[in-house]
Amino acid sequence: MGIIANQKGVTLIEAMVAMVLLSIGIVAVAAMQTRAIGASGAAFERTGANGVALSVLETLKALPFDDANLVATPSLNNVGARTYTAAGLPELQTVLDVPAGAAAGTVVDNSGLMYQLSWAVQDTILPTGENPCKTVRVFMTWASPFGQNRLVMTSVKYRNITL
Numbered sequence: 001m002g003i004i005a006n007q008k009g010v011t012l013i014e015a016m017v018a019m020v021l022l023s024i025g026i027v028a029v030a031a032m033q034t035r036a037i038g039a040s041g042a043a044f045e046r047t048g049a050n051g052v053a054l055s056v057l058e059t060l061k062a063l064p065f066d067d068a069n070l071v072a073t074p075s076l077n078n079v080g081a082r083t084y085t086a087a088g089l090p091e092l093q094t095v096l097d098v099p100a101g102a103a104a105g106t107v108v109d110n111s112g113l114m115y116q117l118s119w120a121v122q123d124t125i126l127p128t129g130e131n132p133c134k135t136v137r138v139f140m141t142w143a144s145p146f147g148q149n150r151l152v153m154t155s156v157k158y159r160n161i162t163l
Contacts, residue, residue, distance in 0.1 A: 042144050046151070048113045049140045052096065053153045056084070057138045059091050060119065061157045070134055070157065073120040078139045081118035116141040133158045 063069055069088060074080035082088075083105030086098050096107040099114070107117045122135045133156050140151040 038145050042146050042149075044111075045113055045142060045144050046149065048109050048111055049115055049142060049149070049151045050153075052107070052109050052115060052117065053138045053140045053151055055092060055095050056089070056117065056119065057136060057153050057155050059089060060136050060138075061155060062091075065134070065157070065159050069119075070121050070136070072123045072134070076120045076122045076135060076137050076154075078118060078120065081120040081137075081139060084117040114142065131159065 060069060069082065073082065084092070084096065084098070084107055085104075086093050086096070096109060096117075099106060099108055102114075103116070105116050105118050106114060108114050117138070117140055119136060119138045121137075123131050124133045124135065125131055135154065135156055137152060137154045142149050
């Protein structure tokens, strides 16, 4: 029993085809892993932005109703919104840092991530002239490997009534 003359080298070709297919699979897994690492970093940044925005929103809600940080802005969008300063909200100095020479509203959180932070306020005026509540909207923007990201959180602050 010998090898048929036209079958010489078939095993070598089969092995080479198998190696090419394996290589394609390995490259696909490596590309998927790279994308997953990038997505994990983006999720980390979004989680950080959520934490910062929530801290700012809760701090604003805890301020007195007539605090200067809660004076109504021209609109509830980011145009004309207030930007963060350490002096304006000293309660947040343990959570946020303002880098020297950075643009207005630029903050760095405890993990070293940099964001643009601002907020807008709108008064609710009743027909009687009363102002029972304020709508507060916090805006966060930051750059990531996937492009510019944006987060907006909204809450309502009710007038503190003493009985």
